[in-house]
Amino acid sequence: MHEIVEKPLLRISTAGSVDDGKSTLIGRLLYDSKSIWEDHLEEVSRSRVNRAAHGPDLSLLTDGLRAEREQGITIDVAYRYFGTPRRKFIVADTPGHEQYTRNMATGASTADVAILLVDARKGILPQTVRHATIAWLLGVRKLAFAVNKMDLEGFHHEVFVRIQKQSEELLATLVGATASYFPISALDGDNVVEPSKRTPWYKGPSLLDWLENVDAEPASDGPFRMAVQLVIRPHLDFRGYAGQIASGTIRPGDAIRIQPTGTPARIKRIVSFDGDLDKAWAPMSITLELDREIDASRGDWITAASSTPQRARRLKTTIVWMNEEPAREGAAYLLQHGTRITPVRLARIAERLDPATQTQVRTNELRLNDIGLVELETADALPFDLYRENRATGAFILIDRLSNLTLGAGLIESSLDDEHHSGSLHSSERAALFGHRPCLIDLSERPELAPALERHLLLRHSHALILENEDVPADFLLDAGLLVVATTPRPEAAVQASGLSSDPATAIAELLEALHHAGVFALEDDYVEGEGI
Amino acid sequence: MSQLALPHLRYLEAEAIHILRETAAQFRKPLLLYSIGKDSSVLVHLARKAFFPGKIPFPLLHIDTTYEYPEMIEFRDRFTKEIGAELRVYTNRAAVEAGANPYDLGTAKCCHLLRTRALVEGLKEGAYDAAIGGGRRDEERSRAKERVFSFRDREGQWDPRNQRPELWNLYNGRVDPGESIRVFPISNWTESDVWRYIEVEKIPLVPLYFAEPRQVVVRKDTLIPLEANVKLLPGETPVTETCRMRSLGCTPCSGAIRSKARTAGEILVELSVFRRSERENRVIDHDQEGSMELKKREGYF
Numbered sequence: 001m002h003e004i005v006e007k008p009l010l011r012i013s014t015a016g017s018v019d020d021g022k023s024t025l026i027g028r029l030l031y032d033s034k035s036i037w038e039d040h041l042e043e044v045s046r047s048r049v050n051r052a053a054h055g056p057d058l059s060l061l062t063d064g065l066r067a068e069r070e071q072g073i074t075i076d077v078a079y080r081y082f083g084t085p086r087r088k089f090i091v092a093d094t095p096g097h098e099q100y101t102r103n104m105a106t107g108a109s110t111a112d113v114a115i116l117l118v119d120a121r122k123g124i125l126p127q128t129v130r131h132a133t134i135a136w137l138l139g140v141r142k143l144a145f146a147v148n149k150m151d152l153e154g155f156h157h158e159v160f161v162r163i164q165k166q167s168e169e170l171l172a173t174l175v176g177a178t179a180s181y182f183p184i185s186a187l188d189g190d191n192v193v194e195p196s197k198r199t200p201w202y203k204g205p206s207l208l209d210w211l212e213n214v215d216a217e218p219a220s221d222g223p224f225r226m227a228v229q230l231v232i233r234p235h236l237d238f239r240g241y242a243g244q245i246a247s248g249t250i251r252p253g254d255a256i257r258i259q260p261t262g263t264p265a266r267i268k269r270i271v272s273f274d275g276d277l278d279k280a281w282a283p284m285s286i287t288l289e290l291d292r293e294i295d296a297s298r299g300d301w302i303t304a305a306s307s308t309p310q311r312a313r314r315l316k317t318t319i320v321w322m323n324e325e326p327a328r329e330g331a332a333y334l335l336q337h338g339t340r341i342t343p344v345r346l347a348r349i350a351e352r353l354d355p356a357t358q359t360q361v362r363t364n365e366l367r368l369n370d371i372g373l374v375e376l377e378t379a380d381a382l383p384f385d386l387y388r389e390n391r392a393t394g395a396f397i398l399i400d401r402l403s404n405l406t407l408g409a410g411l412i413e414s415s416l417d418d419e420h421h422s423g424s425l426h427s428s429e430r431a432a433l434f435g436h437r438p439c440l441i442d443l444s445e446r447p448e449l450a451p452a453l454e455r456h457l458l459l460r461h462s463h464a465l466i467l468e469n470e471d472v473p474a475d476f477l478l479d480a481g482l483l484v485v486a487t488t489p490r491p492e493a494a495v496q497a498s499g500l501s502s503d504p505a506t507a508i509a510e511l512l513e514a515l516h517h518a519g520v521f522a523l524e525d526d527y528v529e530g531e532g533i
Numbered sequence: 534m535s536q537l538a539l540p541h542l543r544y545l546e547a548e549a550i551h552i553l554r555e556t557a558a559q560f561r562k563p564l565l566l567y568s569i570g571k572d573s574s575v576l577v578h579l580a581r582k583a584f585f586p587g588k589i590p591f592p593l594l595h596i597d598t599t600y601e602y603p604e605m606i607e608f609r610d611r612f613t614k615e616i617g618a619e620l621r622v623y624t625n626r627a628a629v630e631a632g633a634n635p636y637d638l639g640t641a642k643c644c645h646l647l648r649t650r651a652l653v654e655g656l657k658e659g660a661y662d663a664a665i666g667g668g669r670r671d672e673e674r675s676r677a678k679e680r681v682f683s684f685r686d687r688e689g690q691w692d693p694r695n696q697r698p699e700l701w702n703l704y705n706g707r708v709d710p711g712e713s714i715r716v717f718p719i720s721n722w723t724e725s726d727v728w729r730y731i732e733v734e735k736i737p738l739v740p741l742y743f744a745e746p747r748q749v750v751v752r753k754d755t756l757i758p759l760e761a762n763v764k765l766l767p768g769e770t771p772v773t774e775t776c777r778m779r780s781l782g783c784t785p786c787s788g789a790i791r792s793k794a795r796t797a798g799e800i801l802v803e804l805s806v807f808r809r810s811e812r813e814n815r816v817i818d819h820d821q822e823g824s825m826e827l828k829k830r831e832g833y834f
Contacts, residue, residue, distance in 0.1 A: 009541035076696070078677040079670045081723045088541040090721055102698055109700040220537035229554040234587040242583070244551040244702070249537060273582040281537045285550035287585070298558055322698045336703055339558070397703045404707035406697045 007087040010216055013111035013140065015094050015104050015131035020117035021148045025186035026080055026093055029208060032193040033082045077103045086212045101355075101369035102322035104131060105409055108138035109395070112216035115144045115207075120153040120183075124166040126356035133355035136174040137318060137371070137411065139391050142214060143171075143179045146207060150199070151185040157201040173358055182207045219282035223307035224248030224256070225385070225393050227338030228300045232287055240271055240287040241302060243339075246392030248304060249281040250288070255305035258296045259383035261461075264305060265290040299340035301383050301393070309383040309393055312415035313432050314347070318387075319374045319398070321366035323407040327374075327398075329364045333407060337382055337396040344398070348375040366408075375416060381433055387411035430481040436462050438478040439520045441485050441511070442493035446500055450485050452508055457483055483520070494518050542729055546579065549718035551702060552681055553583040556663050556716045557590050559706035563663035563716075564621070566652070567593035567613075569605045570781040571738055572667030574612075575719060575727055578736050580665075581616060592619040594655060594664070598647040599629050600783035602760055608739045623655035635785045636764060644786070653689035662708055665716040671723045681720050687711040725804050732797035742800075744777040744792045755788030 014022050080091040092107030094100070108114060114135035118128055132143060145167060153159045160183045171179055182191055183199050184207060190196035193208045205213070225246040232240040250256075254267045269289040270277040280286045288302065296302070303309055321327050327346060335344035350373040351360040366372040387394030388411075398408040417433075431437045443450050450466045457464035463482050467474060470488035477484045486493065495514045500507040515521065539547065553576075556563050565580060567573045580589045595609060613620040625633075628646040635643040656664055670677045680696050682704040697705055706714050719727070731738065741758075749756040750769045756776050757763055763784050765771070776789035777800075794800040 008538040009544050076678045076693070079721065080677065081671045081721070083723070083725075088726075106698050106700050110702075218538055229551070230558045232584060232587045238586060240586070242554055244547055244554075271586065273585040281539075283539060283544065283547050285547040285554070285583070336705065339555075391701065395701050395703065397698075397700060397705060399705055399707060404705070404709065406699070406705045409698065409700045 007212065008216065008218070009088045009090065010113065010211060010214070011090045011092070011111045012113055012115060012211065013092045013094060013104070013107040013135060014115045014117070015107070015135065020119050021186045022117045023093065025115070025117065025146060025148065025184070025192065026091055028186050028189055028192050029089075029091070030080060030082045032189060033084055033208065077107050084208070084212060089211065101130070101134065101371070102320060102409075104134050105138055105320045105322075108135045108140050109391075109409065111135070111138075111140050113142040113144060113211070113214055114140045115146050118145055118147045118163055120147050120149045120159050120163070123163050124170065128167075129170055129358065130356040132170055132174060132177075133353075133358060134320075134371070136177050137355075139387065141177050141217070143174075143177055144207065144210065145179055145181045146186075147181060147183050148186050150183045150190065151188055155183065155190075155196075155198045157199075160202070180204070180210055182210070219245075219247050219392070220249055222247040222282075222390060224250050224254070224302075224304040225309070225390065226250075226286075226288070226302045227340075227392075228296060228298055228302060229339050230298055231296075238289070239293070240289050241296060242285075242287045243302070244285040245280060245282040246338075247282050247390055249279060250286075251279050252276075256290075256302050257305045257308055258294060259301040259303050259309060260311055260381050261295075261300070262308070263294050263296070265292050265294055267291070299338070301338060303383070309385050310415050311381050311383050311433070312417045313378050313381045314416040315376045315378070315382070315384070315412055316414045316416050317374050317376055317396075318353075318411045318413055319366065319372050319408045320410075321368060321370045321372065321408045323400075323405060324368055325407075326368075327366040327372075327408065332401075334399040334401055335376070335378055335396050335410075336399060337384065338393065340380065340382070341399070342382070343379040345377045346374055347377045349373075350375065373413075374410075376410075384412050384415075386414065388413075434463050434481050436483065436520050438481045439483050439495060439515060439518060440474050440478060440490055440493040441483065441495045441497065441515070442490040443485055443487055443497045444489040445497050446507065447487035449497070449500075449504060449507055449511070450487050452504060453485055453511055456508055456512065457485075483515075542726060542733065545719070545722055545726060546582075546730070548702070548721065549576075549579045550583040552704065552716060552718040553580050553665065555682075555704050555706065556665055556718075557584070559704070560663040560714070562659070562661050563591045563665065564594045564656075564659070564661050565589070565591055565665040566667075567595050567609070567620070568667065568781070569595065569601070569609050569739060570667070571727055571731060571742060572669065572719065574736050574738055575722075575730055576665065576667045577612075577616070577618065578734060579718060589616075589618050591665075592621050594621045594623060594659075594661075596648060596651045596655060597622050597624045598651070598783050599624060600634075600647070600785060602739075602741060602758075602781070602784055604741055605739050605781065608737075612737060621659070623651060623658070625651035625654065635783070640786055647783075656689065656713060661713065663706065663714045663716055665718060667719055668715075668717045669722050669724075669727075670717075670720050679717060679720065681717055682706050683715040683717065684708070685713045685715055689713070691715075725801060728797050728801050728804060732801065738797075739781065741778045741781060743795050744775050744799075745795075746773050746775050747789065748772075749774050749776060749789060752788070756790065757785065757787075758789055760784040 078093045080093060082089050092111060094104045094107035116128055116131055118124060147160055147163050164181050171177060183202050184191045190198055191206045193206055195206050225248060226243040228241045229243045232242050250267060252267050252269055256267060257264050267288055268291040270280050271287040271289055329346055329349050332343060332345050334341050349364050349366060352363045353360055353371045355371060385393040394412045396410045397406050400407050454464050454466050464485060465482060467484050467486045474484050495518055500510050565576060584590055593613060625647055633643055633646045668676055678693060680699045684697055685691060708714060748759040748771050750765060750771055756774055759771055774791055775793055777792045777794060778787060778789050781787060792803060794803045
């Protein structure tokens with residue numbers, strides 16, 4: 001077997017303005033690392049469109065579609081593959097035009113590092129700022145500034161130093177980002193694969209050298225998170241939860257919790273086609289068997305018991321809008337987070353970020369390629385981590401219910417519940433999280449029904465308790481959002497148990513009906529009405 | 534910091550399994566397009582892993598052009614039976630009965646009828662809403678922009694200008710009745726990844742992939758193995774060459790290459806010095822510049 005000790009696969013996103021030479025650079029990396037097939041190269045050389053003065057036009061290798069070849073621009077995200085004995089690379093080649101922000105965000109969403117093309121003659125442009133900001137927003141922390149067309153500037157050291165200086169202001173705004181700089185000529189190959197003799201003042205590695213050695217942040221760090229994709233149940237004695245680990249590691253015996261219910265369990269086995277595993281880590285796809293029968297299914301997360309995610313229905317998010325039809329305040333969509341799809345409403349569009357100037361503009365709609373700060377309300381409470389802490393559990397997409405199109409990509413910035421009411425929840429938020437409003441029920445006429453009613457309420461995940469002591473005021477329990485079943489007379493109670501059926505089961509049904517009638521469980525209905533669908 | 538990493542082949546495997554599971558979970562009636570070639574053999578292997586200890590929860594569909602090598606059909610029937618997979622076969626009967634063949638129609642038209650049309654009809658007839666294929670982005674330039682979940686309209690057509698954005702590993706598979714999604718779990722694999730995986734996982738393949746002395750004719754620098762359906766053109770004489778197929782298709786249209794590689798490991802060594810793409814020996818891809826993009830728009834895999 002040829003097991004070479006290799007670095008893990010590196011995903012690269014590239015961005016650049018029109019004519020920065022991005023496609024030429026990628027063509028050069030592919031060509032010089034011998035990842036281009038000769039017949040593809042010959043097809044390119046034969047092509048009617050060739051913008052290179054001499055030799056094959058390397059940019060044609062990566063500009064795939066007919067329209068692009070004819071217009072000489074890249075219009076979509078194209079993925080390229082190349083490898084060296086040390087490492088394999090996936091390059092997302094993303095276009096630099098203003099109207100294609102969405103493609104840049106797409107390429108950056110899975111990238112470990114971003115290569116930012118800078119034209120040595122023009123320096124840092126608003127476009128460069130835009131690209132760096134978008135890559136950073138989507139979680140890319142390692143930025144490589146490829147200062148291209150150095151040949152046209154005579155490979156002067158001062159040009160390179162000036163651009164490095166120019167970028168410092170930009171970097172100061174991108175918290176946690178680190179930058180590396182390369183003086184290159186994509187056309188001639190200087191410092192792309194081999195160090196160039198034409199830049200004696202440059203002592204750093206070639207771009208490829210850097211790509212081969214840079215460390216990506218491994219997703220195996222961080223707390224265990226896995227979205228349940230499906231339940232594998234080939235026979236009655238086996239129930240396996242299948243998913244791809246989003247972050248962290250897991251071992252048999254580990255304590256976990258199902259989210260959003262919070263149900264605890266332990267890992268019994270990590271099952272695989274090749275035999276049971278004694279350890280698994282991100283981004284492996286695995287099947288987990290738990291030590292007890294619990295109710296978990298697609299849409300739920302399995303998380304470490306020791307470090308659980310936040311949970312909220314109201315979220316502050318950054319959204320990259322990707323559709324021609326603008327996003328408007330109050331609009332209802334579907335939100336896909338992990339493997340869960342839930343209705344969502346854009347409660348407030350606060351502002352739009354101009355990534356080229358890094359300024360915020362007040363707005364109440366987002367147009368194609370806008371990036372905005374948006375407050376959301378979801379129908380189901382979502383278990384989540386902040387995007388900047390965990391890309392997998394902090395990301396979501398928005399889908400149109402009618403056209404089924406993917407409309408936008410979202411990054412969770414914070415829980416609004418926590419931010420506005422640090423420490424104490426607002427009663428409406430608590431009601432939303434509990435799934436019911438607080439209510440006092442006077443059961444003094446039929447106190448024997450209290451245990452059965454409590455059981456019924458708990459079974460439907462309501463938060464209920466029985467209050468037998470007449471001296472205890474119910475107020476503080478109601479403030480805590482609870483359903484209080486009092487067995488002593490409470491004239492102030494919203495639900496009075498009078499005239500109930502003598503049959504206990506019927507009486508319980510009548511009580512539940514009365515609670516519905518009092519609007520105790522009306523939250524979800526309200527919500528659906530609010531969507532206008 | 535624990536610094537646990539996953540070797541790149543295991544990364545690709547985990548990604549593909551995630552995509553296969555999403556397909557099984559999101560669609561009402563998915564299927565796996567099984568061409569008997571190395572890429573679909575890898576797909577089937579990944580599907581066995583994805584749903585273990587359960588069975589593959591969707592059928593395998595083979596579009597039989599009737600021009601396949603007999604060894605392929607024999608392998609197909611034996612292998613699918615062995616692993617307990619459900620096999621469906623679909624042929625464009627009307628076109629076959631009307632005598633469709635590459636000599637009279639030309640390769641482009643023949644391929645359109647026996648592969649593209651057959652596939653679109655087959656999917657429609659079974660009301661399948663997702664078809665999993667072994668397409669890889671490194672095969673051809675237009676494939677580089679294909680999504681992992683790639684939308685097809687009611688006519689099975691692809692619109693490269695209007696694709697759904699695809700971010701992170703969140704795949705949107707929502708479709709209306711009649712529409713469908715083509716799913717490409719090994720999008721991010723290269724030809725050598727496929728061979729390395731076949732070697733490491735010991736995946737069985739049709740023997741045509743491995744070198745042996747075979748009766749061939751040399752046609753436009755391509756070796757065409759002599760099979761029942763291959764007609765000799767004027768001036769052609771059969772010769773014996775030690776060769777193997779790099780990519781499998783119909784007998785008249787897929788060529789072999791001179792090679793001595795008899796195992797996946799030997800093929801990998803050969804690949805490391807190769808400078809030409811595997812599809813070069815597929816006559817259909819070169820009908821005109823950008824011809825793969827045209828075929829894909831019409832519904833070809």
